[in-house]
Amino acid sequence: MVLTSGTHGPSLAPFEFLTLNIILIATCFVLLCQPKKSTKKDVLILVSITLAAAASRILLEPFPNVQPVTLMCLIVGACLGARRGMAFAIITTLLSNVVLSHGWWTLFQASGWAAVAFAGSKLNLIIDNKLEMRRIVVASILASVLFDWWVSLSIYTSGMSLQEFGIYILNGLPFDVVHALASVVSAFWIGPWLANLITEDQLLSESKHFIGEADGISS
């Protein structure tokens, strides 16, 4: 608990804000352009989940460090791949911070959750279209704590000594525990449902695409 303003690091001038926004939005654009065209269905799924994730951050803001977005990043990364997962993380952060307050820390939050989504895409969290609960629990605990420490780096730039930063990290451990616990709760409550929702829609979409091609050939 640090009770002075400005503990998130330096405040940004309007030009710096503009630069930060351009960097984050451009990154999303690049991530979503490749590797292939998305169907309308894909876009709809991504937009819906992104809006839901941003809304969940805003609605749960009164509860300290309860952030289901961490778990959602893991699952979206696992289901839709690294690029879409990272784009999801960045857009969710930007959208929710419009309400929760935007600043230097947005860069750390967006990059932190993007890294979580990237990790989600590489950890084989979904096998045979089923969420691996053990893996997702371990991953969400680690991701929550590492994400918190990464975001804490946003204040390190404001002239702290390494020792002071260590004390700051140590000081926040109870909040890290709550974040990890909230992610585990999210994993059990919404994890399987969210994974099914995305993978089923994807399968359906691929299946429809296959039928269309077959029809084209036969005709």
Next chain:
Amino acid sequence: MKRILLLSVAILFCFLIPQNSIADHDTKNHYWELDLDNGFISTKPIIIGDSVIVRTSGFWTGEDRPKVYSFDLQTGEENWRYTNDFSTNHDLSPLVFVQSASGDCGSWDKMVIVGWTDGRVTALDFTTGNLIWQSQTEVVNYGITGAMALDSDEIVVPTNKGLSRFCLADGSETLRVELSQTGWRNGITVTEDGYLIGDEGGVLNHISKDGIITSQKIGEGKIRHAPLETPAGVLVHLQSQGSSSIFVDGELISTEGPSPAIPILVGDNVYLGTLNDVIKMQCDETCSVVGRTNYRTNGEIVRQYVPGQIDRIWFSSNTLEGGWSYGVPGENLTTYDTKYNTFKTAGPGFSDDGSMAFGDDNGILMVTVGNYATNSISNQTHDKSPIDIDYALLLILILILVTFSLQLKSNQVAVVRCGLLTLLVVAIVTLPEVSTIWSKGVSELQPSNEDWDDDWPNDWQGTQVLVIELQNRTVVDGGYEGYNTVEELTDIVSSNLGVSVEYETTDIGVWITSFDGIAGSGWEFTVDGTRSNVGISLAELDEDSVVRWSLA
């Protein structure tokens, strides 16, 4: 087996919830509370008929500005509110209720008179909150902060650098007196032949009703209360650095602890307080200390009249644990704390039938409605404010019951889900206390650094010093003793230096948002050169601590 273990852990956590997060539920009493959420409550609420009137001092963040509210005593529903968009500092002047009557300058209905730090005096309609009249007084950094007093059909107002008197009917000024020194929280006492008012220069001013001033220097210090006219003479409790002194008719009676509370006179008895003690003095032909109890207070002292019983004298606790206590100095005080334990400045307000209203430094208004029998304060051996269901505890209990019922139905997945959710709720509920304890432990790991400037007076060595690095200048003052937290030291030093401070209170503590109106990107503080892990209310000081404020 795993499920049983999980459930056991969940139940164990429930028992480990700190007790003060669990309020006692007393169905005999009728209780309501409101988070006014826009400033300290530094002066006692008043209960008039079926209304509770309270003022907040404001944080000046966002759209929040200082307000006066009226609530229905029975239900807590808001009757009206009056906002002052121009208030410039913490509003500390107690509210004055005026019954409908008439006088030489006209007649008036029931109203509430409010003094503001922008120098205005406003008369608000008691029923609607509409402005009846207003008058402007001078502002030098701040305007009105002391207690106003009624004098027949007029109200006498301690202004920033003098005294003004206004007709109750229309607010027309009938007397204006300029003094040589400014005053802060310097209330007015009306005597038979005039008015008594102290100032920041330690001067007691006797002002006749025609405006003739007779000044008497009491000592080096500040008079921050309405002087008391006792049978033995005029009593003032002079505040000086690190201590205080009680004078009667200019003669020193006793030297006491720092930061005195606002004393009151009840018959021949005077009740006083400091950061060290609460004190009872008896004043007949002479004044002498007849009782003293170790208790830390510096806010309002209030008398509660209870039929058939000895009067209760209430003191607000200036500690992190907070709460209020009542009793008579010289004996053990009975603690009456609430579930919102924090620093208290305002005294409680009482109605004739025994209803009570409490306001705290976090802007929480707590009201118990009932008669003396049902309030039964002396029987509250648990020292808890009555009656509120702790919804978090209720939620936890429901979750445990649901988990058990699912266990009986052998629904394993649902048991794990509910068990984890229970753990999360417990973790969230206990987080503020756990993190506070944790932060205190972590702060002990930090090495203490030296923060001393050789240009400072040698007298300051071994005392508490506070430095504020403003944009174009640095202000510093030292020689302080006995202040326990950064908040206390900052309050007293900034007040002595004439630096205005703006605060913001949140669920996790108090922030300082600006000094002298400078907010920048926020303010940070160090204690002995080391950043604190805890907020200003919790950051503890040693006797030789140096607190340094700087822009983030």
